[in-house]
Amino acid sequence: MSVAEAPPETAVRRGRLRLDGVRKALGGREVVSAVDLETEPGEFLTLLGPSGCGKTTTLNMIAGHLSADGGVIEVDGRDITAVPPHRRSMGMVFQSYALFPHMTIADNVAFGLRMRKVPAARRRKQVAEVLEMVGLDGMAGRHPRQLSGGQQQRAALARALVIQPDLLLLDEPFSNLDAQLRVRLREEVVALQRRIGTTTILVTHDQEEALAVSDRIAVMADGVIHQLDRPREIYLRPATDFVAQFIGEVNALDGTAAGPAREGHACEVAGATVAAMPPGEPPATGAAVRVYVRPEVVRLAADGEGLRGTVRETRFLGSRIRCVVATKAGKVTVALPFDARVPEVGEEVTCAWRPSDASLAAR
Amino acid sequence: MTRVLGGAFACLVGLFLVAPVAVTVASSLTATAYVTFPPQGITLRWYAEVFAKPEFLSSFVLSAGVAVAAAGVSAVVGLACGLAIHRYRFPGRGALEAVLSSAFAVPTIVLGIGLLQWFAQMGLASSPFTLLLAHLVLTVPYAVRLVLAGLAGLDRSAEKAAAGLGASPFLVFWHVTLPAVRGALIGSAFFAFITSFDDLTVALFVVTTDLQTLPVRIFNYMQYDYDPTVTAIGTLMVLFAVVAAVVIERFVGVARLFGADQDHK
Amino acid sequence: MAAVGRLAGGTLKRPRWRTGLLLALPAIAIFALLFVAPLFTLVANSFRTQAGAFTFSNYARFLGDPFYRDVLWNTLKVAALTTIGCLLVGYPFALYMRGRSARARNWLALLLLSPLLISMVIRAYGWLVVLGPNGPIAAVLTWLGLTPPQLLYNDTAVLIGMVHVMLAYMVLPLMGSLDRIDPTLVPAAKGLGAPGWTCFWRITLPLSAPGMLAGAMIVFSLTASSFVTPAILGGPKVKLMPYFVYTQATTTLDWPYAAAIGFVLVVVTTGLLLGYSRLLRRGRGEVVFG
Numbered sequence: 009m010s011v012a013e014a015p016p017e018t019a020v021r022r023g024r025l026r027l028d029g030v031r032k033a034l035g036g037r038e039v040v041s042a043v044d045l046e047t048e049p050g051e052f053l054t055l056l057g058p059s060g061c062g063k064t065t066t067l068n069m070i071a072g073h074l075s076a077d078g079g080v081i082e083v084d085g086r087d088i089t090a091v092p093p094h095r096r097s098m099g100m101v102f103q104s105y106a107l108f109p110h111m112t113i114a115d116n117v118a119f120g121l122r123m124r125k126v127p128a129a130r131r132r133k134q135v136a137e138v139l140e141m142v143g144l145d146g147m148a149g150r151h152p153r154q155l156s157g158g159q160q161q162r163a164a165l166a167r168a169l170v171i172q173p174d175l176l177l178l179d180e181p182f183s184n185l186d187a188q189l190r191v192r193l194r195e196e197v198v199a200l201q202r203r204i205g206t207t208t209i210l211v212t213h214d215q216e217e218a219l220a221v222s223d224r225i226a227v228m229a230d231g232v233i234h235q236l237d238r239p240r241e242i243y244l245r246p247a248t249d250f251v252a253q254f255i256g257e258v259n260a261l262d263g264t265a266a267g268p269a270r271e272g273h274a275c276e277v278a279g280a281t282v283a284a285m286p287p288g289e290p291p292a293t294g295a296a297v298r299v300y301v302r303p304e305v306v307r308l309a310a311d312g313e314g315l316r317g318t319v320r321e322t323r324f325l326g327s328r329i330r331c332v333v334a335t336k337a338g339k340v341t342v343a344l345p346f347d348a349r350v351p352e353v354g355e356e357v358t359c360a361w362r363p364s365d366a367s368l369a370a371r
Numbered sequence: 372m373t374r375v376l377g378g379a380f381a382c383l384v385g386l387f388l389v390a391p392v393a394v395t396v397a398s399s400l401t402a403t404a405y406v407t408f409p410p411q412g413i414t415l416r417w418y419a420e421v422f423a424k425p426e427f428l429s430s431f432v433l434s435a436g437v438a439v440a441a442a443g444v445s446a447v448v449g450l451a452c453g454l455a456i457h458r459y460r461f462p463g464r465g466a467l468e469a470v471l472s473s474a475f476a477v478p479t480i481v482l483g484i485g486l487l488q489w490f491a492q493m494g495l496a497s498s499p500f501t502l503l504l505a506h507l508v509l510t511v512p513y514a515v516r517l518v519l520a521g522l523a524g525l526d527r528s529a530e531k532a533a534a535g536l537g538a539s540p541f542l543v544f545w546h547v548t549l550p551a552v553r554g555a556l557i558g559s560a561f562f563a564f565i566t567s568f569d570d571l572t573v574a575l576f577v578v579t580t581d582l583q584t585l586p587v588r589i590f591n592y593m594q595y596d597y598d599p600t601v602t603a604i605g606t607l608m609v610l611f612a613v614v615a616a617v618v619i620e621r622f623v624g625v626a627r628l629f630g631a632d633q634d635h636k
Numbered sequence: 637m638a639a640v641g642r643l644a645g646g647t648l649k650r651p652r653w654r655t656g657l658l659l660a661l662p663a664i665a666i667f668a669l670l671f672v673a674p675l676f677t678l679v680a681n682s683f684r685t686q687a688g689a690f691t692f693s694n695y696a697r698f699l700g701d702p703f704y705r706d707v708l709w710n711t712l713k714v715a716a717l718t719t720i721g722c723l724l725v726g727y728p729f730a731l732y733m734r735g736r737s738a739r740a741r742n743w744l745a746l747l748l749l750s751p752l753l754i755s756m757v758i759r760a761y762g763w764l765v766v767l768g769p770n771g772p773i774a775a776v777l778t779w780l781g782l783t784p785p786q787l788l789y790n791d792t793a794v795l796i797g798m799v800h801v802m803l804a805y806m807v808l809p810l811m812g813s814l815d816r817i818d819p820t821l822v823p824a825a826k827g828l829g830a831p832g833w834t835c836f837w838r839i840t841l842p843l844s845a846p847g848m849l850a851g852a853m854i855v856f857s858l859t860a861s862s863f864v865t866p867a868i869l870g871g872p873k874v875k876l877m878p879y880f881v882y883t884q885a886t887t888t889l890d891w892p893y894a895a896a897i898g899f900v901l902v903v904v905t906t907g908l909l910l911g912y913s914r915l916l917r918r919g920r921g922e923v924v925f926g
Contacts (some may be wrong), residue, residue: 380732390763478901571757616753
């Protein structure tokens with residue numbers, strides 16, 4: 009049965025990855041500390057974080073190129089922690105694509121099948137199918153260096169997919185492409201992944217990419233997962249200061265927790281009461297907290313409940329209008345839709361937002 | 372104007388570069404009993420002379436045998452050592468690297484006399500084997516350097532990719548690592564062959580009267596005879612080198628052999 | 637970010653350093669037994685009398701005897717002249733090569749390297765014929781009605797033969813250096829009003845200095861230590877150290893003295909190379925050895 013024709017329900021049943029307390033030290037430094045993770049079969053999960061946060065190390069442990077110092081890695085309930093990489097079934101696409109330079113594209117793609125001793129006739133058929141699937145039908149006889157970056161990337165993807173892996177692992181696969189191609193290819197990859205339903209782990213430092221492609225995102229820093237949630241939750245309701253600051257622009261307002269509100273949790277910020285919805289346990293009343301509000305969710309009103317302030321600056325940015333409002337809690341950046349009324353500089357306004365669109369964390 | 376001058380100059384340099392070989396080849400055909408250029412008359416007599424002298428043939432066999440062995444051993448030892456240095460940390464690694472690079476700097480003649488005195492001290496008699504050992508010192512450093520250059524050009528992810536696709540460590544080595552250093556291995560084998568086959572300096576100290584490599588045989592012959600036999604041997608050796616170069620060019624490309632191009636082609 | 641660490645999953649539980657050592661073992665054995673040990677023997681022998689007693693007399697003899705001081709001096713002189721000769725021939729040749737197409741450059745490189753593919757003995761023998769009394773140069777001079785001078789068995793013959801061998805070692809690093817020069821620099825200087833010669837003098841030449849220096853070092857040290865070409869083209873009349881190492885070891889059979897001369901030669905050539913690499917580490921440069 010070919011990859012392309014695999015009915016989704018059979019494909020979706022496989023590929024449940026579980027990491028339990030996985031640790032790794034490299035060169036005397038703990039790069040990954042006790043990472044727990046569990047994917048749904050067919051899920052597209054992204055490990056997002058800055059350089060050195062441990063995301064690539066984690067991916068390499070999943071693939072088996074690095075051995076975990078502690079913890080358990082399971083696929084579909086099978087413990088693979090001690091299984092060498094060639095006996096796992098992981099399709100990996102590397103940042104450099106890692107195509108074998110001395111082999112044609114067809115031979116590159118056929119490599120995994122050859123290792124699995126798939127008979128030649130079936131091998132050829134599967135290679136042709138997967139190449140067609142990624143749009144490289146005419147390129148089978150070429151060598152990697154005769155291909156463009158985007159084509160190489162597709163060839164690497166084809167090579168990873170043809171073995172029908174338990175998991176598809178993508179290590180910054182789009183970072184060597186120019187901006188336009190990057191967006192186009194990632195759309196293609198997502199569409200393909202949805203179609204064949206292979207559980208996919210993407211490693212990236214590009215937050216926009218992570219938000220665009222993932223079912224869930226695990227934000228990593230210093231070897232731990234700070235937050236694991238759907239893109240919308242990660243964006244609007246960051247669980248930690250790191251997550252809030254790493255992704256997009258955020259207004260961070262310091263205040264004191266004031267107990268449950270009508271919706272979410274109330275909080276005293278510079279004399280005003282605002283509300284937000286903490287992603288985890290709500291903090292104890294009276295605790296020092298920080299409220300995180302994205303510029304896009306803030307609405308300006310002439311009066312009403314919220315943070316009062318004076319408009320200091322407005323700027324038309326094409327898709328958005330950016331305003332800076334000076335409040336007692338500090339400057340609040342607001343991104344208004346392009347067709348909103350532009351407030352005058354010096355105007356007194358109230359900044360308000362839906363509590364479920366903002367987050368709250370102890371500081 | 373500058374172009375014409377440049378072209379003329381390059382032609383002169385070219386002439387200078389090929390002169391000794393061209394003259395050797397031409398004068399091997401001379402009918403005179405002494406070497407002269409331009410040759411007078413045309414004869415293949417001196418080629419017949421070469422084949423009439425069994426000592427030249429046996430020297431050729433010895434030289435070629437040692438050179439082939441040196442080529443094979445250098446490639447294998449160079450590959451192992453290159454992999455060790457590139458991928459592993461082990462006690463003595465720094466010292467080994469230092470010794471390998473200093474081997475380039477030590478004059479061959481000093482190595483020759485050092486080996487002479489050391490072999491004498493060890494009571495090791497001259498044999499094709501000692502000759503091979505002596506030549507390995509000249510050839511292995513090149514092999515290691517070429518292998519290291521080849522390994523540096525290999526993307527380690529390609530090995531990971533192969534492992535991830537189901538290749539066992541041996542198959543990863545066979546299908547990915549080895550092809551990456553293939554050029555380096557052929558190059559080092561070729562270098563080793565040429566170096567060993569051509570070596571006079573070290574061989575002079577290691578050989579005996581019964582065991583003479585071809586360069587030693589020619590060198591000694593030249594001291595006493597000035598007949599065109601040597602030019603005939605020279606021509607045969609030039610032919611040999613040309614054939615070898617063409618074969619190598621076919622399989623690897625001369626430019627890559629000398630490390631001139633690493634990536635494009 | 638790239639997590640470089642140990643590749644996991646090998647079924648072998650041998651420590652990694654032992655695998656490395658095992659792989660390096662043949663090379664270590666070869667160099668310990670056939671390089672380090674002989675050189676130590678050589679150094680030790682150079683401090684011995686023929687009878688085996690410890691002495692400095694071999695070095696005292698070499699440095700004290702005007703004849704051998706002359707040998708040392710002549711070795712340095714021939715090496716220096718060869719280096720200069722290679723520069724004078726090689727620099728214009730490298731410039732010429734630089735202006736050619738990739739294909740032409742390949743052929744020129746092959747031409748340059750062709751002497752290295754041919755046996756040293758045969759090459760030197762070829763020069764013996766070219767420069768000899770029955771050779772083409774003598775023929776041309778006789779035809780012009782001149783008496784051909786003695787071209788063999790002197791410094792000039794050695795010089796010609798050595799430049800022939802060494803030219804590639806000069807041109808290749810030089811090419812490397814020239815290729816690294818930003819091709820827009822010369823037009824930029826011309827735009828600022830510098831004539832062609834000034835451009836060469838003030839831009840190309842100084843920027844190619846690392847290549848020249850690298851080539852010069854290689855040529856100098858290889859020439860100072862070369863034996864075959866000088867022995868054939870110069871013979872006993874041209875006093876060079878490698879030749880005396882050889883005769884002392886094989887004809888006079890004074891091994892300790894041969895060892896001492898050899899060791900002085902090592903000091904001369906490696907001292908030069910060491911000094912050069914020191915120099916390089918201080919001022920950033922790029923070298924292509926060999």
